[in-house]
Amino acid sequence: MAGRHRYHLDQDGHSITVLHDPRRRRAEVWINGKTVTVAETPRHRPTVMEAEIPTVPPKGVVVRIGHPDDPGDVPLCVLETGGDRYLMPHVALTQEERAPAERTPPARTPGELLARWRARHQHRRSDVSK
Numbered sequence: 001m002a003g004r005h006r007y008h009l010d011q012d013g014h015s016i017t018v019l020h021d022p023r024r025r026r027a028e029v030w031i032n033g034k035t036v037t038v039a040e041t042p043r044h045r046p047t048v049m050e051a052e053i054p055t056v057p058p059k060g061v062v063v064r065i066g067h068p069d070d071p072g073d074v075p076l077c078v079l080e081t082g083g084d085r086y087l088m089p090h091v092a093l094t095q096e097e098r099a100p101a102e103r104t105p106p107a108r109t110p111g112e113l114l115a116r117w118r119a120r121h122q123h124r125r126s127d128v129s130k
Helices: 110-129
Strands: 005-011 014-021 026-031 034-040 047-053 059-065 077-081 084-087
Touching: 005 077, 014 047, 014 059, 014 077, 026 047, 026 059, 034 047
Parallel strands: none
Antiparallel strands: 005 014, 014 026, 026 034, 047 059, 059 077, 077 084
């Protein structure tokens, strides 16, 4: 996984994005495309950032970024607001970081399916007759 991570969640009609760069030890919270909080990420403990969603009255949120269990893993990011916790999904920053689409299995012809069924059926018959 690349050195930077992005998490995104739409909450109460507002776009909340978290950018985390562990190499530079920096994290940012963006709400509706504007940077509202910037924090230095500690090496051995979770990063905790507080921000406000621009509503009337303003609504406070807390963003927590943990440390990954394995060096190649993506850290978890949690948004806490109004006593509720939401796991923020990781979003790829570039096209290369996106997971490759799963391969579709090759199409089977009726003849292949019939031959496979017959082979299994004959195998079961030979087991029963013994």
